Amino acid sequence: YADDQVGSAVRNVHAQCNEALKRYVKLAPVIDGVEGTYSKPESAGALAKDPAAVKFTGNLPPQGRPAGGMLRHKGWQALEARLPSLGAKQNAALLAPAELEVE
Numbered sequence: 001y002a003d004d005q006v007g008s009a010v011r012n013v014h015a016q017c018n019e020a021l022k023r024y025v026k027l028a029p030v031i032d033g034v035e036g037t038y039s040k041p042e043s044a045g046a047l048a049k050d051p052a053a054v055k056f057t058g059n060l061p062p063q064g065r066p067a068g069g070m071l072r073h074k075g076w077q078a079l080e081a082r083l084p085s086l087g088a089k090q091n092a093a094l095l096a097p098a099e100l101e102v103e
Contacts, residue, residue, distance in 0.1 A: 024082055030054070030075030040068035047077065 021027065030053055031043045047053035053075065056066055086092055 024084075025078050026080040026082075027076050028079050030077050031071060032074065033071050035071050035074060037071055038068055039071040041065070044075075053077075 030047055031039055033039045033043055041048050041054045044050075044053050056069060057072070058069065060066060
């Protein structure tokens with residue numbers, strides 16, 4: 001397929017994924033700052049105490065935690081997840097069924 005055909009199909013998939021995320025999950029940045037500016041880990045609020053919430057890259061000191069750095073990615077956290085309930089006969093472990101084409 002040509003690049004424009006692939007791009008057209010992907011845009012539709014991305015739009016549907018975005019719609020599903022907005023419907024079922026409330027997302028928020030880990031650090032709500034301007035990318036490209038200096039930020040401190042404390043900007044992550046309550047998440048600042050979680051070592052997995054802020055990832056340092058670049059020229060790190062040999063010991064200790066840096067005081068801050070250039071915000072390259074805000075990160076994302078799920079504040080809320082509102083998934084639809086399953087029917088009594090639905091298997092929660094089944095993510096997608098197998099497909100068999102009958103010829």
